[in-house]
Amino acid sequence: MTSALSARTAAFLAASRQRVAVPHTSPHAEHWRRAFFELFADEPLHLRQAKAFAYSLVNEPVCLLPEAALVGHIHQAVPGSDAPDSGGWGGRCPELDAGAVIAQRVAAEVPELARYCLSAESWAGFAGCAPGHIGWHWEWVVQEGIDGLLQRLDAAWAAQDEPGRKTLTGMRLSLQAVVGWNERHLEVLWQALAAECDPERQADLEAQIRLCERVPRYGARSFREAVQAFHFIHLATMFENPHGGNGPGRLDYWLWPYLERDLSAGVETLDSARELVDELFIRFHERLLHENDGWVETIAVAGCHPDGSSAYNPLARIMVESIAALNISHPSVYIRIPEHPEPELLQLAAMDLVHGGNRAQILSDPAIVAAMTQAGAMPVEDARMYMCGGCMEVSPQGMNGDLLFSGFINTPKILELVLNGGVCMRSGVTVLPDLARSLPDYARFEDLYSAMERELQRLCEATFRLMDITAATWGRLRPRFLVSAMVQDCIARGRGINAGGARYEDTGSTPLGLPNLADSLYALRRAVYDPDAFVDAHDLLAALRTNFAGAEPLRRRLLALPKYGQGCDDADAMMQRVVRTVGSLYEARTNALGGRMKLMIMTFVMAPIAGRALAATADGRLAGTPVAQGITPQNVALTKGLTVAITAHNRLDLHRFRGGASSMIDLDPAIATGPIVNGLLQAFLAGGGQMFQGNVTAVAELERALETPQDYPQLMVRVGGFSARFVTLDPELQREIIRRHRHCQ
Numbered sequence: 001m002t003s004a005l006s007a008r009t010a011a012f013l014a015a016s017r018q019r020v021a022v023p024h025t026s027p028h029a030e031h032w033r034r035a036f037f038e039l040f041a042d043e044p045l046h047l048r049q050a051k052a053f054a055y056s057l058v059n060e061p062v063c064l065l066p067e068a069a070l071v072g073h074i075h076q077a078v079p080g081s082d083a084p085d086s087g088g089w090g091g092r093c094p095e096l097d098a099g100a101v102i103a104q105r106v107a108a109e110v111p112e113l114a115r116y117c118l119s120a121e122s123w124a125g126f127a128g129c130a131p132g133h134i135g136w137h138w139e140w141v142v143q144e145g146i147d148g149l150l151q152r153l154d155a156a157w158a159a160q161d162e163p164g165r166k167t168l169t170g171m172r173l174s175l176q177a178v179v180g181w182n183e184r185h186l187e188v189l190w191q192a193l194a195a196e197c198d199p200e201r202q203a204d205l206e207a208q209i210r211l212c213e214r215v216p217r218y219g220a221r222s223f224r225e226a227v228q229a230f231h232f233i234h235l236a237t238m239f240e241n242p243h244g245g246n247g248p249g250r251l252d253y254w255l256w257p258y259l260e261r262d263l264s265a266g267v268e269t270l271d272s273a274r275e276l277v278d279e280l281f282i283r284f285h286e287r288l289l290h291e292n293d294g295w296v297e298t299i300a301v302a303g304c305h306p307d308g309s310s311a312y313n314p315l316a317r318i319m320v321e322s323i324a325a326l327n328i329s330h331p332s333v334y335i336r337i338p339e340h341p342e343p344e345l346l347q348l349a350a351m352d353l354v355h356g357g358n359r360a361q362i363l364s365d366p367a368i369v370a371a372m373t374q375a376g377a378m379p380v381e382d383a384r385m386y387m388c389g390g391c392m393e394v395s396p397q398g399m400n401g402d403l404l405f406s407g408f409i410n411t412p413k414i415l416e417l418v419l420n421g422g423v424c425m426r427s428g429v430t431v432l433p434d435l436a437r438s439l440p441d442y443a444r445f446e447d448l449y450s451a452m453e454r455e456l457q458r459l460c461e462a463t464f465r466l467m468d469i470t471a472a473t474w475g476r477l478r479p480r481f482l483v484s485a486m487v488q489d490c491i492a493r494g495r496g497i498n499a500g501g502a503r504y505e506d507t508g509s510t511p512l513g514l515p516n517l518a519d520s521l522y523a524l525r526r527a528v529y530d531p532d533a534f535v536d537a538h539d540l541l542a543a544l545r546t547n548f549a550g551a552e553p554l555r556r557r558l559l560a561l562p563k564y565g566q567g568c569d570d571a572d573a574m575m576q577r578v579v580r581t582v583g584s585l586y587e588a589r590t591n592a593l594g595g596r597m598k599l600m601i602m603t604f605v606m607a608p609i610a611g612r613a614l615a616a617t618a619d620g621r622l623a624g625t626p627v628a629q630g631i632t633p634q635n636v637a638l639t640k641g642l643t644v645a646i647t648a649h650n651r652l653d654l655h656r657f658r659g660g661a662s663s664m665i666d667l668d669p670a671i672a673t674g675p676i677v678n679g680l681l682q683a684f685l686a687g688g689g690q691m692f693q694g695n696v697t698a699v700a701e702l703e704r705a706l707e708t709p710q711d712y713p714q715l716m717v718r719v720g721g722f723s724a725r726f727v728t729l730d731p732e733l734q735r736e737i738i739r740r741h742r743h744c745q
Contacts, residue, residue: 005325006271009278012067013326016286019065024289026074026081028239031056033084037092045096049085050170050481054177057239062188069224069279071185071208072232076242077292083242085478086131098477102129105469113462115431122424122431123613124413125459129406129470129507131478132243133389134497136486137398139254141233142226145218146175149485156491164494167501170481171491178236178482179217186212223268226258227276231283233486238287240482245390245405247297247331249397252315259315270314277315277322285328293329293724294605296390302345303336304365306381310338312345320348324356327714329723334361334388337685350678354696358718361392361662361693364685368394371655371690375587377596378504391602391721392691393508394660399488401502401593403474404659405600406467406509410610411582412516412617412627414455416544418448425545425615426623440537445529449521453581456511460585467507468592475499500593507591508598508659511582512610513627515634518575519563519619525574526561527618540618547616547623559620565633565645572648579631583656600659603629603720608732626736629664629720631657638741642680650687657690662721665694668744672696693718695737702726702738 005013035055040048063073075081082088087099094100106113116124140149153168153175160168186209193205214220215229234248262268288295301316316335323333335349352360365384372383372394387397393405416425422435432455442448474480475498484496488503495501527535535554543551562568564575586597611626621636628634631652633645642665654661665684667677684692695718705712709727717726717737726734 005278006275008067009275009282009326012279013282015066016282020286020289020291024075024078026076026078028056028060028074028081028242029084029088030080031059033089033092036085044166046166046170046479047173049479050173053240053481054173054180057177057236058180058184060181060239062185064188064192065283067204068283069204069207069276070228070231070283071189071212072235073283074235074239074287075289076238076287077295078289081242083240083478096477098473101477102470102473105473106466109469110462110465112458113466116459116462118429118431119427120609121426121613122413122429123410123609124417124431125407125409125463129403129467130243130245131402131474132241133245133393133404134395134400134402134487135247135249135387135389135397136237136483137488138230138233138237138248138486140486141216142220142229142254145229146179146216147218149175152491153485156494159492160494167479167481167484167494167496167499168491170479171485174240174482175485178233181236182212182216182232220258223255223258223262223273224276226255227280230255231280235287237483237486240480241402243402244292244295244297245393246402247387247389248299249387250301250303250385251299252301252313252319253303253311256313256315260313270318273315274318274322277318278326281322281326281328281331284330285326288330291728293728294722295330296332296722297330298332298334298388298390300334300336300363300387302338302341303363304338304384306384308339308380308384310341310345312338312342316345317348320352320356323359324352327357327716329359329716329725332359332361332388332722334363336363336365338365346678346682347674350674350681353677353681353692353694354672354674357716357723358695358697359716359723360718361388361691361721362681362685363388364688364690364692367654367685367688367690368660371658371660372396374655374658377658382503388660391604392660392662393600393602395506396504398486399503401471401487401497401505401507401595402480402483403467403471403498403505403507404598406463406470406507408606408610409456409459409463409509409511410513410613410627411456411511412513412520412614413610414459415452415517415520416615416617418452418455419541419544419618426613439524439528439541442537445525448524452521456582457585461589463509464589464591464597471498471505471507471591471593498593505591505593505595506598506659507595508586508600510600510602512603512606513614514578514582514601514631515564515575515628515637516614516617516619516621518578519571519634519637520617520621521578522563522571522574523558523561523618523620527558544616544618555616555620555622557620558618559636561619563619563634563637565637565648566640567644567648572651575648576652579652579656583653587656596658598659599657601630601657601661603627603662603664604722605719605730605733607720608730608736612732626739629740630662632664635739635741638743642743643683646684646687646689650684650689654688654690660690662691662693663689664718664720664740665692666718666740666742667694667696668742669696669698671744693721695740699738699742702734706731706734706738
């Protein structure tokens with residue numbers, strides 16, 4: 001992988017770092033609130049909503065960056081940059097505040113949810129629907145321009161009912177606002193040109209004016225116009241939807257035809273294209289002020305066409321090399337591997353894992369598409385257009401509502417509560433007051449398992465009800481007209497993304513610690529219930545309550561029991577059973593909009609948080625220890641070699657993870673060479689694994705960074721679905737990353 005930056009790119013990156021050192025604020029939310037409560041307060045609700053957003057966008061300050069080729073810039077994740085209709089009306093008109101309405105309804109209709117998150121010590125799950133985590137059809141704007149989308153609205157108008165026409169009107173006003181914001185940029189550019197004396201700078205301004213006179217109003221004709229059109233509509237859409245997890249998706253897929261044509265015509269070279277991509281990525285990073293590593297705007301390069309054939313192209317390679325060379329955290333660039341990948345693509349993926357600065361996540365098209373299409377969930381052609389919305393939350397790009405992700409469930413904590421009569425062992429707080437039995441009261445293991453299953457189902461059902469409340473509220477009070485205009489079927493149906501307009505209104509969430517849950521269940525069965533049981537239920541419960549104080553021999557015996565990922569068929573079968581149990585809870589339910597509940601496995605920053613809430617567990621784990629990463633076996637189980645662990649992982653019913661399932665495979669630098677990682681990756685993919693990620697940085701280097709963070713400001717690590725600068729992470733999370741098992745064979 002090349003690491004060279006052009007002189008222009010290096011200078012632009014240095015200037016960007018200087019710009020973000022200055023504190024920033026945004027008038028975004030204040031403009032939105034003023035328009036909603038003052039300028040358009042007497043309008044019908046749909047016009048009030050659309051015009052308030054439009055006013056805020058058109059009046060967003062125009063910022064021309066020196067030495068830039070692209071036009072348009074905003075600051076996000078800064079004071080004032082939020083979208084106030086999501087819960088930021090500041091107490092004004094609470095009946096129209098989506099956040100306030102949701103909180104009120106949940107408290108009244110799903111009061112049991114509050115029990116699961118009473119404190120950090122008794123945390124059994126977070127259920128809060130996070131907006132975002134999707135992509136949209138920005139390529140419609142690149143190909144047709146805003147005028148093309150307005151023509152789509154015209155064509156759909158006659159078939160609409162009254163709510164549909166209100167929705168299309170909101171879309172029209174929002175799209176016209178994008179044109180209006182672009183025209184403001186043109187005004188500033190012309191003013192700058194009139195005041196400029198330097199011929200070189202004049203030429204740059206004239207080139208920018210030519211771009212903005214064409215796009216995004218009309219369809220792009222060249223690679224540079226296509227990149228500018230993407231950049232501008234992406235900024236506008238993120239302005240409306242300032243949420244982490246939203247991202248460009250298949251950026252190389254839709255931009256490559258323009259570059260391919262320009263390369264053939266001699267208009268662009270690979271070097272000039274690389275320089276433009278470099279600037280685009282620096283602009284991503286600067287928009288987030290170089291600080292918000294967990295925002296995760298993801299690009300998924302390569303992959304396949306709807307017919308399954310490989311879509312790998314030179315622009316994909318440029319993007320992978322660019323993000324590694326720039327050494328920045330945004331955007332996230334992941335590689336999709338099609339069913340029949342080119343050897344060059346496999347080599348690129350391996351080199352990204354080795355030399356990409358712990359940023360890589362490799363996605364298997366065959367495995368992920370098989371999960372997405374399970375039981376007729378969607379046509380294979382749609383599934384093959386998937387992207388990652390954030391860490392790894394897969395959905396077909398431009399086809400899903402943005403209630404895709406809705407929190408975490410601490411599954412081992414549910415087992416703890418079942419074992420202890422509903423009482424948290426860490427805090428002594430009664431979390432589940434109607435759960436009277438404890439471990440000694442379950443005469444058979446199957447009775448214990450059924451009780452655990454019932455409690456998981458209760459929490460899942462409460463979470464699913466929360467999703468329905470949120471969707472209904474957002475569909476009315478947070479209509480998101482602009483992004484809806486670029487999500488498939490919303491225009492034809494005359495409905496927004498969370499009101500039944502999107503082709504797929506699927507929602508999902510993440511059960512954490514499934515390997516911990518499985519290993520604990522297996523240990524309970526072996527230690528208490530099997531014919532060769534070696535501990536009384538009362539004694540084991542007492543040991544768990546006291547974190548094995550005075551019971552170290554028992555703990556060591558429990559630790560020595562086989563675990564998932566060690567080549568024991570019996571232990572692996574328990575993990576398989578847990579996956580099927582949890583999967584069935586999601587598969588049995590649809591939401592109020594007819595969407596499916598999607599099981600997605602990621603860990604994000606939650607491994608130490610979930611572990612902190614856990615008391616000692618029956619597999620010999622001590623209280624407070626982080627849970628496993630994704631569906632990767634626990635650290636203590638990674639003792640039989642990487643091949644054994646991957647085999648166990650790939651034998652699971654991975655098709656149940658319709659929202660994606662990530663793995664974390666950290667490698668000792670001694671074996672992290674291109675050929676070895678290439679072979680390892682191919683074995684993982686051939687076995688059916690969905691997502692491969694991990695760190696290759698030496699533990700000793702991470703320990704030095706922990707001691708002297710000022711010496712390692714740009715050291716990147718793979719956290720759990722995203723990458724971040726190590727020194728910015730919470731110390732507990734830093735220690736979790738250091739303690740992960742490093743495979744050395």
